[in-house]
Amino acid sequence: MHTMKMLAVTAVAVAAACSSDKVTSPPPVTVPVATVFTASGDIAATVDNFRNALGASNGATAGEQPTGRREITWDGAGANPFDNQDNFPADFFNTNVKSGAVFTTSGTGFRNDSTAFDEVNASYASQFTFFSAKKIFAPVGSNQLDQLFEVAGQPTPAVSRGFGIVLSDVDLAEKTTIELFARDGSSLGIYGAPIRTDAAGLSFVGVTYADPIIARVRITLGTGALGANVNDITNGGTLDLVVLDNLIYGEPKKAF
Numbered sequence: 001m002h003t004m005k006m007l008a009v010t011a012v013a014v015a016a017a018c019s020s021d022k023v024t025s026p027p028p029v030t031v032p033v034a035t036v037f038t039a040s041g042d043i044a045a046t047v048d049n050f051r052n053a054l055g056a057s058n059g060a061t062a063g064e065q066p067t068g069r070r071e072i073t074w075d076g077a078g079a080n081p082f083d084n085q086d087n088f089p090a091d092f093f094n095t096n097v098k099s100g101a102v103f104t105t106s107g108t109g110f111r112n113d114s115t116a117f118d119e120v121n122a123s124y125a126s127q128f129t130f131f132s133a134k135k136i137f138a139p140v141g142s143n144q145l146d147q148l149f150e151v152a153g154q155p156t157p158a159v160s161r162g163f164g165i166v167l168s169d170v171d172l173a174e175k176t177t178i179e180l181f182a183r184d185g186s187s188l189g190i191y192g193a194p195i196r197t198d199a200a201g202l203s204f205v206g207v208t209y210a211d212p213i214i215a216r217v218r219i220t221l222g223t224g225a226l227g228a229n230v231n232d233i234t235n236g237g238t239l240d241l242v243v244l245d246n247l248i249y250g251e252p253k254k255a256f
Contacts, residue, residue: 032188032213037164037206040194043131047248050164050206054250062098062153065251069162070099070152072247074112074135084119086140088112098153100252107142107225117243120226123235129200131166131245138243143221149214149252158252159183160214164206166245167221170195171233175223176242178205181216183255188214202245212253219244 035053039046051057054069078096082088088110093101103110111117114135118125130136139145149158163180170176170193180188193205224230224239231237 032209032211034189034191035208036191037204037208038191038194039204040170041197041200041202043166043202043204046204046206047131047164047166047246050162050204050208051248053208054162054248058152058251060098060152064151064158064254068251070101070249070251072099072101073132074137074245075132079112079135083112083114083135086111088137094150094153094155100150100152100158101247101249102148102150103145104148105139105142105145107139107144109140110137110145111140112137113243117226121228121230123231124226124241127201127232127235127241128168128243129202130168131202136168136243136245138221138226141225143223143225143242145219145221147217147219147247147249149216149249151252151254157183157215157255159212159255160252161210161212161250162206162208162248163214163217163250164204164246164248165193165219166247167193167203167205168243168245169201169232169234170203170222170240170242172223172240175220175240176203177220178207179218179220180207180214181218182213183215206248208250212250214249215255 037050056068058065058068086109090103093099116125116128174192176193179190193203222240222242232241
């Protein structure tokens with residue numbers, strides 16, 4: 001875990017020598033301090049530290065809670081009707097399950113998979129693994145997805161003070177990332193997941209702030225989308241294919 005703080009930038013206007021006008025410099029821009037958690041290989045301890053930093057689990061309790069966190073593992077029985085198909089509902093985790101998360105993608109849908117994507121491409125079964133047994137997740141037709149926050153069980157825009165993600169099979173550095181955005185659409189920073197370091201192939205990256213300021217997260221998974229004829233770079237292909245498991249984030253708070 002480490003703390004990152006960007007330097008505030010102050011723009012200074014310079015008056016011409018012949019001018020008597022008084023020039024006032026604007027105040028410095030304050031950039032929120034981000035605490036970053038990363039791990040590869042045995043990620044369990046770091047994931048627990050991240051959970052603890054956000055607080056106790058609020059499960060699927062509807063409504064905004066005072067403190068704590070939410071977590072999506074993809075493994076609940078309620079999702080079973082959508083398993084191993086390309087039509088997982090984008091709002092499942094704020095309608096069926098009240099967790100305050102809605103997803104978008106430039107692809108054609110989402111897939112919640114219990115076979116390590118073996119039915120998409122047989123080579124994936126030996127490539128991907130899970131953190132929480134046993135389903136994993138990916139967008140369809142794209143390697144990017146966005147997570148937006150809403151008040152749990154309500155269509156009310158919200159912000160969170162932290163976001164973390166478990167990933168499977170990160171082979172290339174700085175290609176699998178999360179980019180965090182504020183309510184005004186400005187970027188709070190891009191954070192890369194570490195590459196895999198053992199046979200299990202799991203990685204974790206998470207970021208927390210003191211206050212809830214994250215309105216959206218863009219998740220980039222490697223360098224390409226899964227496909228029937230698309231192999232990973234470790235299996236004769238040209239793309240780094242990555243999927244995700246647990247998503248952990250601070251309690252979504254109504255964005256005023």
